[in-house]
Amino acid sequence: MIRILRRTAMMLALATPALAQTYPSQPVTLIIPFAPGGPTDALSRIMVEPFSRELGGNVVIENVGGAGGTIGANRVATARPDGYTLMLHNIGMATAPTLYRRMPYDTLTAFETIGLVSPVPMTWIGRPDFPANGFAGMLAYIRERGDRVNVAHAGLGSASQLCATLLQAQMRQAVTTVAFRGTGPVFAEVMAGRIDLVCDQTTSTTPYITSGRVKAFAITADARLPSLPDLPTANEQGTPFEVTVWHGMYAPRGTPRVVVDRINAALRATLRDPRLIARMAELGTAPEPEARVTPEAHRAFLEAEIARWRPILTAAGEYAD
Numbered sequence: 001m002i003r004i005l006r007r008t009a010m011m012l013a014l015a016t017p018a019l020a021q022t023y024p025s026q027p028v029t030l031i032i033p034f035a036p037g038g039p040t041d042a043l044s045r046i047m048v049e050p051f052s053r054e055l056g057g058n059v060v061i062e063n064v065g066g067a068g069g070t071i072g073a074n075r076v077a078t079a080r081p082d083g084y085t086l087m088l089h090n091i092g093m094a095t096a097p098t099l100y101r102r103m104p105y106d107t108l109t110a111f112e113t114i115g116l117v118s119p120v121p122m123t124w125i126g127r128p129d130f131p132a133n134g135f136a137g138m139l140a141y142i143r144e145r146g147d148r149v150n151v152a153h154a155g156l157g158s159a160s161q162l163c164a165t166l167l168q169a170q171m172r173q174a175v176t177t178v179a180f181r182g183t184g185p186v187f188a189e190v191m192a193g194r195i196d197l198v199c200d201q202t203t204s205t206t207p208y209i210t211s212g213r214v215k216a217f218a219i220t221a222d223a224r225l226p227s228l229p230d231l232p233t234a235n236e237q238g239t240p241f242e243v244t245v246w247h248g249m250y251a252p253r254g255t256p257r258v259v260v261d262r263i264n265a266a267l268r269a270t271l272r273d274p275r276l277i278a279r280m281a282e283l284g285t286a287p288e289p290e291a292r293v294t295p296e297a298h299r300a301f302l303e304a305e306i307a308r309w310r311p312i313l314t315a316a317g318e319y320a321d
């Protein structure tokens with residue numbers, strides 16, 4: 001397999017000048033390694049129209065959920081490195097290498113980084129009839145009921161799983177976690193009262209919170225958001241708890257540099273689109289500063305994040321499932 005990929009990469013390198021002129025000449029698949037309806041999917045769907053326009057081709061979203069994003073990421077790691085398979089993924093790229101005993105790919109060698117996309121705060125939300133209010137109420141309920149409280153997440157190596165792990169480690173209290181293929185399918189379960197709690201990003205939770213279909217307890221940012229002005233931060237409710245999820249775009253390793261640069265230019269132009277910026281603000285996020293939307297800044301940040309999370313998640317080991 002590795003030999004075939006290497007040969008493909010060599011053939012692509014020889015064809016690079018021609019490729020630069022014709023790319024993209026067919027639809028580009030953007031893999032979302034989670035189920036539809038979650039925050040990664042939501043971010044991709046508001047980006048796809050300006051991104052297609054800036055790239056000058058048709059970008060098609062494909063959801064490949066499961067195993068905390070690693071199944072979709074593996075699809076990209078093993079795809080032809082020709083620029084026609086890309087991925088939008090989150091902070092899980094940096095936590096999965098510590099959480100999995102065996103990964104199907106090496107995060108640092110299997111991908112070309114294209115650029116960072118946007119940082120998104122998280123929110124703790126719960127079923128509409130959750131019998132406590134506010135973050136302190138939620139924590140007291142967890143303390144009282146322990147593992148009789150169920151908390152959904154999108155699998156080992158997902159942002160929601162990171163958030164659930166950090167809370168349990170901070171409280172030194174285990175809950176019962178329930179893994180889904182993404183957090184999209186979790187909302188129906190929360191609204192039906194079958195899932196007690198989930199920590200998920202504002203890009204997917206905002207419409208549920210503002211319409212009152214779920215109970216919201218706290219935002220994990222350092223300040224309230226204009227898009228959710230009534231939702232206090234965990235910090236202001238007396239329990240420091242901050243998590244921000246970052247997103248980045250990837251291509252398979254070996255994608256020619258001219259193509260990476262072309263995709264990066266399209267991504268940077270996309271993130272300057274005023275309508276996209278306005279839509280992002282409604283969902284509690286914003287584009288990364290332009291200096292971070294480069295392959296080099298993204299790679300350096302990914303490396304730093306893997307190193308940052310390793311000791312934290314190793315220490316939280318007993319709560320990481």
Ligand code: MLT
Pocket residue numbers: 034035037038039040041090092153154157158159160161181182183184200201
């Ligand atoms: C995550 O927990 O990583 C995301 O919420 C998963 C998703 O986008 O569905």
